[in-house]
Amino acid sequence: MLQIYNTLTRRKDPFKPRHKKRVDIFVCGPTIYDYMHIGHAKTYVQFDVIVKYLRYKGYRAYYLQNVTDIDDKIIKRAQEKNIDPAKLAREFEGYYHDDEKKLGITSVTKYARATDYIKDIIKQTQALLKKGYAYKISDGYYYDITKFKDYGKLSGRTALGAEDAVSRIDESVAKKNKGDFCLWKFSKPDEPSWDTKIGRGRPGWHIEDTAITEKHFGPQYDIHGGARDLIFPHHEAEIAQMQAISDKSPMARFWIHTGFLTVDGKKMSKSLKNFITVDDALKNYDYKTLRFFYLSSHYHSPIDFTDESIKSAQHGLERLNDFIQYTKIHKKDNKELTQKTKQQFITAMDDDFDTVKAIAALFDFINICYKKNIGGKSAYKLLKKINTIFDIFTFKKPRIPQNITILVEQREKLREQKKWSEADQIRKKIQTLGFTVEDTDKGPIVKKLGIKLL
Numbered sequence: 001m002l003q004i005y006n007t008l009t010r011r012k013d014p015f016k017p018r019h020k021k022r023v024d025i026f027v028c029g030p031t032i033y034d035y036m037h038i039g040h041a042k043t044y045v046q047f048d049v050i051v052k053y054l055r056y057k058g059y060r061a062y063y064l065q066n067v068t069d070i071d072d073k074i075i076k077r078a079q080e081k082n083i084d085p086a087k088l089a090r091e092f093e094g095y096y097h098d099d100e101k102k103l104g105i106t107s108v109t110k111y112a113r114a115t116d117y118i119k120d121i122i123k124q125t126q127a128l129l130k131k132g133y134a135y136k137i138s139d140g141y142y143y144d145i146t147k148f149k150d151y152g153k154l155s156g157r158t159a160l161g162a163e164d165a166v167s168r169i170d171e172s173v174a175k176k177n178k179g180d181f182c183l184w185k186f187s188k189p190d191e192p193s194w195d196t197k198i199g200r201g202r203p204g205w206h207i208e209d210t211a212i213t214e215k216h217f218g219p220q221y222d223i224h225g226g227a228r229d230l231i232f233p234h235h236e237a238e239i240a241q242m243q244a245i246s247d248k249s250p251m252a253r254f255w256i257h258t259g260f261l262t263v264d265g266k267k268m269s270k271s272l273k274n275f276i277t278v279d280d281a282l283k284n285y286d287y288k289t290l291r292f293f294y295l296s297s298h299y300h301s302p303i304d305f306t307d308e309s310i311k312s313a314q315h316g317l318e319r320l321n322d323f324i325q326y327t328k329i330h331k332k333d334n335k336e337l338t339q340k341t342k343q344q345f346i347t348a349m350d351d352d353f354d355t356v357k358a359i360a361a362l363f364d365f366i367n368i369c370y371k372k373n374i375g376g377k378s379a380y381k382l383l384k385k386i387n388t389i390f391d392i393f394t395f396k397k398p399r400i401p402q403n404i405t406i407l408v409e410q411r412e413k414l415r416e417q418k419k420w421s422e423a424d425q426i427r428k429k430i431q432t433l434g435f436t437v438e439d440t441d442k443g444p445i446v447k448k449l450g451i452k453l454l
């Protein structure tokens, strides 16, 4: 039975969807004003694996993701670049989908742009006004957090702390309470706006999510996901909006949050120059290496991206890929052992999608196989099946390009002539081209790396 750690209850709860096998899942999508970085990618890859595992278990998962295409950040960036905010948003939305494709993220059923739900946002704002949760001041409509008694239940807090300085907070001197957030913002001249019954303006950030989920799922659904830094105030605000106007509680029955990614132990930031975009990362690492790196930690744990940690992921993945080739040569099959491993994999994934334990089971499996000369079809098939969820393995024998073969031959000649340092120079060159050469009794073996060693 699948157990999921639920931020709302602060424990692992047995997973049961509202409607038999149907799972409605919503994950906070990007604000499209900049490129996706490897921290965002961690969250989206981990949810990709979670949704693919749900489908593997036979659930019909409807994976909904919003795309924030109207926001202060977008407007600010567009002004800096002197272009139209809508144009900027469309451009980065395109890059976002390109990056997802490159990362093997293929599980999202529906992308919902905030600007396509203006009517629904107005409807919710009106409902909140009618019920007395919202009020109007000079710059827009705000939510009065003191009116909602459960405010703070998800995060265990109601006030902002110093660590929230980077979050999007709606600042207005006229607000009733410091923590009140904006539902509908009256636009300044030159800002994008929509003419509506409650005035010309644009949506606040939190309300787009509830407008989108209510439209597709109704006031209650199965899973809400996102990165940990969204718990407060973003997800707290969503709950306050939806549960104030509906008698269904909780809005989302399971809340799944992913841990942070740091680079060399530090939070990624442009000022620290340790900001790595997905595009940058994919210049140096194969997407499968990147996915394997993310899955090597539990989704709710933090993960530190360093030269060493990514190389270690690459080595681990190489061992698994080597085994795939081994299964083709060593045909001795052991179905019982494969079945046992499959069960261990499922047990690990059923325990709050524990990819760390699942991968450990695979390493145990290949160690036994090597020891007993076991390979064969059932092992190959198992890895193929797992790959429909993880998307990390390479099944085809990697093709070695001709320029690499030539370098390897040159190196062999130099080695025969005992010109070690020159031979070593060529080995390094081969590595910068994304391959590695191993010297064995039977001659050199060339392997493709998921990473370019610089």
Ligand SMILES: [Zn+2]
Residues within 6 Å of the ligand: 027, 028, 029, 066, 209, 234
């Ligand atoms: Zn969101």
